[in-house]
Amino acid sequence: MRRTDVPFFSIVTVVKDDAAGLIRTRESLWTQSWRDFEWLCADGGSTDGTADLLAGWAGELAWWRSGPDGGPFAAMNETAARARGRYLLFLNGGDRLAGPEVLAAVAAQALGHGCPGLLYGDTLEDPGDGRPRLRPARDVRHAWYGMPAHHCALFYRCDIVAGLAYPAGYRIAADYAYTLAALARVPDPRHLRMVVAEFAPGGLSRRHPALGRREQDRIRRDLLGMGPVSRSAIMAMQHLSSGLRRLAPATYACIRFRNTRQG
DSSP states (O other), X not given: OOOOSSOSEEEEEEESSOHHHHHHHHHHHHTOSOOOEXXXXXXXXXXXXXXXXXXXXXXXXXXXXXXXXXXXXXXXXXXXXXXXXXXXXXXXXXXXXXXXXXXXXXXXXXXXXXXXXXXXEEEEEOOSSSOOEEEOOOOGGGTTTSXXXXXXXXXXXXXXXXXXXXXXXXXXOHHHHXXXXXXXXXXXXXXXXXXXXXXXXXXXHHHOHHHHHHHHHHHHHHHSOOOXXXXXXXXXXXXXXXXXXXXXXHHHHHHHOBSXXXX
């Protein structure tokens, strides 16, 4: 195991009123065989005991705070600004690493390939029936369609994202804008081809899919310079996908997910 004064990973967690989810996130971190990481956590002023948990874990945390904030993306910006590691991972409350060897495997691939500017992997996700399935990452060359992977499976090299922030103008899709901006700086993104994390269901993008699609459309226009015809076609594909997920979840799961984990 590698250990230096500068941690290899900075793991940022934002949470609000999800003490049970935060406990799962912590357990997935402290069972890791690779312990060269720091954990930073921002709680948005929870009233369910989350702040008490964080106070009790203060010795494990490189930084934490609890109090009202400007929402999850503002909290991510605030917390990431304090990160000291080589790679930055946003593992939100309820998300968890997929197994005790995940960080060791990611570090090995990073070090073995010259520390690429972005590492991204696959996730497990519950499509709604209580059975987590493998959701493979998309190739970053198709990032025009949407996020290549869930936020909990994206490792940004910290010097690459220095000066970047989640833009305040988006409630849902700020992570998409942030990732596109990072990709514009990365000549060598690497797909890890392994399951990195289990994504916690019930986030803002699932609760407000139409708003998320509209925000992504603005991002494609402003960051990618896409014209109205291309953007309309993508919006139509996303609308169909969302409708299939809502009206025929079993069919959607067969198309988008796999039933077995990757090694």
